[in-house]
Amino acid sequence: MNTQQTAQLKSSANGFARRRSERESGMRLENKHQSGKLNQNRSMNAKSPSRDRLVYLSTCLIGHPVEVRLKNGSIYSGTCHTTNVEQEFAIILKMARMTKDASYRGSKQEYVMKAPSKTLIIPGKEVAEVIAKDVPVTVAGQSNELQNERHEDILIDSSISHSRHVELDRELSPWVPDEDDPQCPGLENIFDGPWNRGWDQFETNKMLFGVKSTFDEELYTTRLEKGPRMRELEREATRIAREIEGEDTEDLHLAEERGINLGEDFDGDEEVRFSSVIRGRGLDDSGYDEDEDILLDKRNTETFGDVPASSGAKTDHLHRGTSNDSAGALLTSSVDEPQCSQSSNGSEFFQSNTYDHCRQQADDLPCKSSTSDCNGRSLYGNPEILRVAQGHDSINASIETKTVAVDGKLSKSNESQSAENSQTAGFDRGGLLADAPSVTSSVKEMPPTEPEVVYVKADGESSGVSACRQPGTFASGSDHAGATSASSHPAVSPSSSLIGSSSSENSTLNPHAKEFKFNPNAKSFTPSHSSPVRPPSPVSDGSYYFTPNVTTLPQMHGMPVGIGMGPSYSGHQHVLFNPQVAPLRSPQPYFHPSGPQYGQQMNLGHPRQVLYMPGYQPVSSSQHL
């Protein structure tokens, strides 16, 4: 080590600016080099470990900031370039500054700064002490240091807080939690029984500051109409809520929300526990669990565009849980923006995946069912439906422009509780859903924004819509105004991307849904023989028939329930419907509008009333029910 040091000294000494003792140092170095060996022998003849240590430690200093105190009291700070223990610890500093001048007698404030010296050679005789902080003495320390240094290019918090530039007003110390439970340092208490706190902020404010509040809760939320059935509905609602909230979930974040403990040895840092988006759970709809509340809002909005559906909002005051659940309804993966005519907050885009409980309201376009209300209210006394409801626009909207048989549907649905909306072919989205009994509530509400809703009959719709509203599930009274407005849209507008409208919270779209990719070449299904792809018909390719007595289709996942609509519609409509199939958990909720899939669905033994119309022709309105 000595020789190495010597070599370093020598090389560094060359060509550098020197202080007055330069020559001295130079000489010393020369001597050193020549007599290095000699010195070495002399001082290390016993291989004294102490000397070794000294050299080792001083070598550790290289590149490290050190402070050198001279015997006259001055202090220099700089980066240690090299040291020479042989010569009484001479030291060479780079970028050195005099941080304390012993000879200066003036006040600190007036001390004049000097430029740092690029290289400063301090003879050993002058050195009294060398101080270095945080010197990595062992291997572990060294490697860390380099990494840290590299990372300094990225300004991390700790480097900022330790900045040498800024004078610290106070000593920063890392935060430590109180002695309370580290997980919940007292925060829990704040939220315990918020309703029972007995503290009225408005009163307090008024008292303290004389501020009169004009806060009216009803401005921000929908008024609950307390009718005779209120209690019953409330009970129902609470029950459902509890059920949903108590569900087991695999989703980390949901579990956390519900207070399910993960277990102490959960492997994951805070980000995983509280923040990150969990992906990779299977990007297709298979295995979608209705228990998952993950609201697809995000995805939905992306896929379908944004619809400020107020309807979605309505449900909020109802069980969130339930709404979430309905989200499960999801949208079929095939939602395609341009084609989608909106889907309101997810409501009923029924992805129909395994949505067992969901009763999707078969939504026919026109309907804006506000299922949302259903949740709580279940006028029809059918709790399940509520779930679905989220009041989102039913997928109906989805139907692509072409479809539509809207109006008939509307009225129909209204009347019949089961909205059996067969999804007409147009349901690409897979919407499906008829759900008769559950429908009760469902009147899907169409998000106001739906610009495109493709409704064939705009007018009819309006009426239909209002009709829909009738059943009055709307506790929320929310605006179905939207619906009305929506209905005014001309029918069949080729798809503005509506669908997306679902407001984020209320979306029932399936986040896992695969994006719908229109397949112009998709063969239409023919049950018995292959049928040629039909050319797109102007309108009602998507029109659908439904028979009044078709019972509710329990949720279908992924399959639009369309009754009677033969798959024989042009390829661009991806109507997939499943005439009443039992709720099934098909492994492929997303299905391509090709034949085989359909066939697969057919296996579910359920009484079906399928009306195939291979040669389906656009049906005149009169035929619509």
Add this chain to the structure above:
Amino acid sequence: MEGSISNSSSNEDFAVGCMLSIKTTLGDEFDGQVITFDRPSNILVLQEGSKPGPRRNIRFLKTNYIKEFSFLGQSEDPLDIKKCYIDLQSLQDREELALRQAEADAERIGVGVTTEAQGIFDALSKTLPVRWDKTSIVVMNEVRVSSPYLPENVIGGTPAANDRVKKVLELERRRLQTRP
């Protein structure tokens, strides 16, 4: 200022691992643990602080400058020989890095300015882009603050910038005064 040399002759006092409390002739007082003592050069290497770990605070002190010391106790060797390796390359890298850093730092230091001025510069640099121009502080490349760095010395720049710098300067000065 040679201190008493008597101590240096008694090596036994500086056995490795000793905890000592030392007063130096320079006015320093500290406690440390002996890592090594090298008699030929009279250098005592001490480790300060008790935090175990790869990084330590180290002092190299020449025994000449020990005014007095007292023995606090005996502990084990603070240096684990087995773990002591040096990677010269990494040392050099570290040095280069430190130099780069230091050069950047040097930019921020005014030459020939008082420490007070430097303090103001540092304070301003927290929120504004500043640089030195001889003994004037140039803020945002527009506004100049010259000695003695009072609000009335703020010149130049757009009125808005000028006002801003004035304001920041006032606040910083006030802050610097209250701080000890």
